[in-house]
Amino acid sequence: MNDKVALATELLIALLTQATHISELLRQVKQEDRDISELEWEGILAENLDARTRLVEAIRTAREG
């Protein structure tokens, strides 16, 4: 098996998940013919911050382990 598959697959799944989230949001935005609201932007940014926190935590745990 190709050793390089695992992380590439994780990336593909993560991209697909995010694209689905953003697409659902944009579908609603387009239906209502409006811009992305401040609240919706806060949701996008909060998810981004959660992901960053996960990475920082994973690095810290790996260093301690």
Place this chain on the structure above:
Amino acid sequence: MRTRTAKDIREIWLTLIGIVVATTLLGACKAFVEPETLEQRLAYAYGTHTAVLNTAASGVALGELTPEEGESVLALADRALLILDSARFALNAGDPRTAEGQLRLALGVLTELQDYLRRQPPARADGPAERPERLPVEEAER
């Protein structure tokens, strides 16, 4: 012949999931809403940034990236986020031309990060993995 480790089994599962995802990807892509405005393209870019961070976090947690590699990804991802934020602020300030330029710049960094993650071989339980790939930012700083 070595026995299958939990990591091997995980790789097999991920490959199977990858095949399923790839098979359905074409259909799913058709279902995705195409961005029509700069703001909507920015939203997708933030989603891509989140996906990169989540992938790197999993990679570090599962030993497929070293902590040092994780920090390199984090440093470059932080630069990309700074540029994305600049693009959003420029757009909100009524300067779409600057926002467009910043978005393109951020997408370039995000593409580099995705390429880097795709090229990384996982660390193996039965020996040290080769770590031939470096982020462009690391090469520039050497």
